[in-house]
Amino acid sequence: MSDAAGIIERPSPVASRGRAPSRRRAGAVGGHHRNIGGVWPVLVLFLPPALVLFTLFVILPMGEAAWYSLFDWSGYGAPEDFVGLKNFETLWRNGAFRTALTNNGLIILVSLALQLPLALWLATLVSHRIPGTTAFRLVFFLPYVLADVAAGLIWRFIYDGDYGLVASLASLVGIATPYVLADRDYAIYAVLAVVVWKYFGFHMMLFIAGLQSIDKSLYEAADLDGATPWQKFRTITLPLLSPTIRLSVFFSVIGSLQLFDMIMPLTGGGPSNSTQTMVTFLYTYGVTRMKVGFGSAIGVVLFLICVTLAFSYRRIFMRHD
């Protein structure tokens, strides 16, 4: 994981870093003056393609979205009707957008409070190298492999009140079939259940990787000292796994904010916008209503939220990773 932090350039990683990387870097520094003639050709040859693509497909669209968000524009022709910040104002007053924001918050909360502990618990169960665990790992990981849209369709069928699994279960128990996806109070919880089901496997895999990199001798030492399983978990596993946990939380938060493909086949944001997330809201109100200016405003807000969260999270929690 230490290399992951390398994306954020920091002034002097060499001194504080561990063994292997520092040696490599020291070598590079030593050979520095020999390479000096080679820097420019490399720069000229290798930087432009990446830079051009990045500008073309990332920076430019972002800038365009920010520009469009100031217009009342249908998406046809060129934007001409300049409205200033009116789109943002409308957005702020929109009840469905507030629902979407709340839902995104709820998804983050459930991801952190339910999904991560579940993933961690399962990871501790299946990370041991005993026969049969691979099969379990595979089973738990399967939902993540499934395409989001396919998962949404499958669960739409499961929740179906007439033919679905829920319907059969309800009739088995002898209660009235709930139509969960058609109920504006419960639909979001049905969606949350699918979110947890879909993504816990991914986080479990992260944790397994983290767990397997923990030195076994620490546990042996703890055993010799007579530590209980809980003590071992709290004093060895948790601290040594914390970089992975922080990374997993980061993925959860960003992933929750971007949730879209699964909701569309499940509920399409309905009923009465009760399962709208920010991205489905963008699609419904910006794209399908041909209000591209307004949609861009939503995009800008979403982008700002994501960037703020991502950077402050890295700054605060992942500083040492």
Next chain:
Amino acid sequence: MPIKIRGRLARGIAAACLVAAGLTGFSGAAAAQTTVRLMHVEANPNYVAVWRKLADDYQTQHPGVTIDLQFLENEAFKAKLPTLLQSNDAPDLFYSWSGGVLKAQAEAGAVQDLTERMQADDGAWAKSFSPAALAGSTINDKTLCVPLKMSMTGFFYNKALFEKAGVDGTEIRTWDDLMAAVEKLKAAGIVPIAGGGGDKWPLHFYWSYLALRLGGEPAFTAAKAGEDGGFTAPPFVEAFAKLKELGEAEPFQPGYLGTRWQDTLALFGDGRAAMLLTFDDSANRQAAAAADGKGIPREGLGTFPFPAVSGGASQGSETFGGVNCWAVSRNASDEAIAFVRWFSGPEAQRVMAENGMLIPAAAGADAGIKDPIVKGFAEELGRSSYHQIFLDQDLGPSVGRVVNDMTMEVVSGQLEPDEAAQEIQDAFELE
């Protein structure tokens, strides 16, 4: 790490796209054939087969022209079109509901104005269509698309279920009759109406028809001109009140707020709901959607027009439905226009009518209608004093979606009639 991976992926995809774009560009130039791309939303495989057959016939008569029929699901089609039309990948011909959406597309120069072509040779092309169909495809004196069909909505009912509940479908003439039928059906343990709330628009038929029966043509003309308080005028609020009353009677299947349109058709076709407010050609649609692929046989189906509302301004002769047409995109070839002229001409439309697919827009092709149910609708349409196009198309995508949303909110008891009317008016004024 995540940024790094995503960046790499994005770059990879971008590179792949560039290569793909280059390849398609090259192969397009190399092909000797002219390909006419037509994009439609027809989900019924039998209908598509009829189209394919016609297109194949055309191809044999015109070597060098390939007709490519492309399908996109209704909602996806509407969402994707703005981007598609402005790209170089725009289809030559695409399905349209006319109205506000087509107007927006025309204003942006994404579709061709066909007025000149239609009026050439003393209006030969224009005259090949029924006046109502041509009028529906003409916005501000510009003919913006080639009429394909007229459609109309009305109630279909399952005769067997009606009999079981002791309801006579031929006797439902007023809104009160309908409400009484709902009560009787419920008492007999039958779901009275199949409702497609998941897609929203199937329920906007109710409000639109109610407003049409209450206010007639004058109310709609005034509202669309922004006069008399627009959509907050009494007929529209009253229509919402009636809709609320309908919702409170709980006529729809449980969970109707999440039911998609194809499932709604299936519900009716499987005999699990007694009525459906739907398009004229729904005898075929319910059959295709039903679990057994057959649905209710023709003789088991009855229809009645949307009932009159007491105290309403109308005589019940207004109709609600659509005019569907083929829009011709900006860069469409002459071959594409020649094809669409033939494809929507009397000969081809007669074939479609014979297959019970539509009420043709081409003059004289009505004779091809064999299906008594569709014929009934066609005759009613012929007597119509005012044909209102689907509001979610007529009012444009933005206001139209608000209409759909508000219909849902009111029928499910979430919003009061006057609030819903105000929301629509607000959206209308924002346009």
